[in-house]
Structures are given as C-alpha cells and as structure tokens.
Ligand SMILES: [Zn+2]
C-alpha cells in the first residue's frame with residue numbers, strides 16, 4: 001500500500017475485456033470491520049467465467065474471492081477472529097469469501113446459508129466504484145466487512161497451503177463432508193482433475209476412502225495429481241472410450257462401480273457418464289457445474305434401476321471454510337500443496353487468468369507485494 005492510502009487493485013471493468021490495474025482508496029475500517037493487506041490471492045475457474053461474462057455480476061469489481069493476508073487495521077470492537085482467537089495488527093489471517101444475510105428463508109429456516117438470497121461475495125458482487133471499494137483479494141488491501149469469517153492462521157497452517165486449494169478446498173468440504181459424506185473404506189470415483197477434483201480426492205483420502213479413482217485429462221494433470229500423492233488410480237479421459245472407462249472403473253471397484261462418484265468437471269456431458277460409474281445403491285454428487293452450460297442428455301432409468309441418490313452441492317458456508325482451515329494442516333502433511341502454486345504479480349493478473357483458462361498451471365496465485 002502506498003502512504004497516501006491508495007491500494008493497487010485488479011479491476012474487471014467490462015466483460016470480455018482484459019482486467020485493469022487501478023489505484024483505489026483504502027477506507028478506515030468501521031465498527032466490526034477489518035482492513036487486511038493481501039499476501040496471496042488465488043485465481044479460480046470462476047474468475048475466468050466472470051471475465052467472460054458468464055455470470056450476472058455488477059461491474060466494475062475488484063476480482064479475487066480467495067485470499068490470505070495480514071491485519072492492517074482493526075475496526076472498533078474487533079479484538080478476536082471469528083473463532084475467538086485474539087487478533088492484532090500484523091497477524092496472518094484468511095477470510096471466507098461470502099457473508100450470508102442470516103435473515104432470509106434459506107439462512108434462517110432452511111439452515112442452508114450457501115443458498116442465501118442476499119449472499120455478499122468478495123471479488124464477485126462487491127462494486128469497486130462504491131465505498132469501501134476494495135472488495136476483492138486481487139489487490140494490495142481488502143476491506144473485510146462485519147460478519148466476515150476471518151481466521152488467524154497458526155504456525156501449522158501456512159498461507160501457501162491455504163491458498164493452494166483456494167475455494168476448491170472448502171467447496172469439497174461442503175460437498176464431501178456435508179452433502180454427500182464419504183464413508184471409511186468406500187470406493188470414490190472423481191470425474192475431473194482440476195482444483196475441485198483434486199480437493200475432492202484429497203478429502204476422500206483424508207476421510208478414509210479405501211480407493212480413489214481419478215478420471216481426467218490431459219495426462220499432465222493426472223501426472224501432477226500422482227506427484228502430489230492424490231488418488232490411487234488414474235484414467236486418462238482421451239485414452240479410453242466411455243465403455244472402456246466403465247470397464248476400468250468396475251475393475252477398480254470390485255466389479256460394481258463407485259460407492260460415491262463425484263462430478264468435478266463443469267462439463268454437462270460428464271453427468272450421463274457419472275451415473276453409469278455409480279454402483280447400484282451408490283451416490284452421485286454433482287459438484288462442478290458452477291456455470292450454466294445448458295441441458296445434456298442422460299438416462300434417468302439408471303437413477304431408478306440403480307436406486308441412486310443424486311445430489312448437488314453449491315458453494316460453501318462460513319462453517320465449511322472454518323472446517324477447511326482446520327484441516328489444512330492434515331492436508332498439508334499428506335499432500336505437497338505448495339507444489340501446486342504458480343506465482344504472478346498483480347500486473348500479470350491477465351496472464352494468470354489466461355493460464356488458469358488454459359489449465360496450464362496447478363494453482364495460479366497473485367502476490368500483490370511482488371511488484
Ligand atoms: Zn473460486
């Protein structure tokens with residue numbers, strides 16, 4: 001941050017156009033709020049979709065819904081983090097991306113805060129041309145409103161590990177530990193080896209799955225998963241026909257198919273195949289369809305005949321984010337998370353977006369103080 005209390009930020013001003021670097025004013029934190037300097041900010045597939053205009057959001061917006069940073073200033077009344085740990089300037093913290101309203105049908109009655117009708121999301125629906133301007137993590141500083149989930153990071157929770165899975169980590173927590181819990185000894189099949197697929201496979205392993213089969217491509221992504229220690233078996237998408245894949249999955253799962261199959265591709269056609277890959281009586285979790293790519297043919301007979309439970313999972317709650325942070329030390333002990341990182345400066349944010357779109361990098365992150 002410059003001394004004049006301006007912060008550099010990466011702003012999406014128009015859909016389909018390159019992101020811009022802008023100087024925005026740093027607001028004093030009001031009661032209950034926090035201003036943090038950003039140390040690492042994640043680039044996610046959603047950011048690619050936002051830039052392309054595939055989601056209805058207000059512009060301009062400072063992008064970045066994944067961030068880790070340090071407390072710069074605490075608003076009146078803020079003495080501890082969301083979990084009760086004392087907070088002081090200079091402390092390393094991570095924050096959840098969204099604040100649900102607490103008052104709508106979904107928050108109050110249905111107890112499903114991810115479905116909140118008025119969810120405020122950093123880096124997605126916070127306007128950059130309105131106070132307090134710095135509403136995303138792709139910036140030197142971010143304004144964290146009252147009600148944000150802010151958690152001080154202990155020594156066992158390195159920021160590189162937290163940001164390596166970004167929103168994919170808590171997304172997998174919501175899906176795999178909440179909506180469709182994985183059982184000890186189960187066979188889990190994961191369609192897709194992007195960030196959500198990898199995080200899903202990691203949590204399946206952490207939760208005691210006996211066998212995690214990864215399906216995806218290109219081969220380099222499967223190789224990256226193997227190098228990280230994620231998954232037990234790997235099926236390359238382009239190397240087999242769907243029928244061959246089905247045979248291979250059955251062979252790897254005792255002849256029956258997966259107890260739990262998780263879709264983490266974002267490709268509608270994957271759902272038809274996923275239903276085939278479930279064992280009778282199994283569960284199918286559709287976790288990766290974050291953008292509406294339209295309808296797709298599938299065979300509903302499979303759902304009835306195999307008595308499948310087909311489930312969806314949308315985003316993650318603040319509680320899921322806390323669970324994610326609590327389990328980062330376990331993930332980091334088992335998987336080489338920092339190995340996923342590819343660092344970019346704020347000025348190279350567009351290059352980072354392009355790399356994420358091309359699937360060339362494990363996890364693109366922006367480092368605001370790197371120039
Ligand atoms: Zn994301």
Ligand SMILES: [Zn+2]
Pocket residue numbers: 100101102103104105106107108115116117118119
């Ligand atoms: Zn709500």
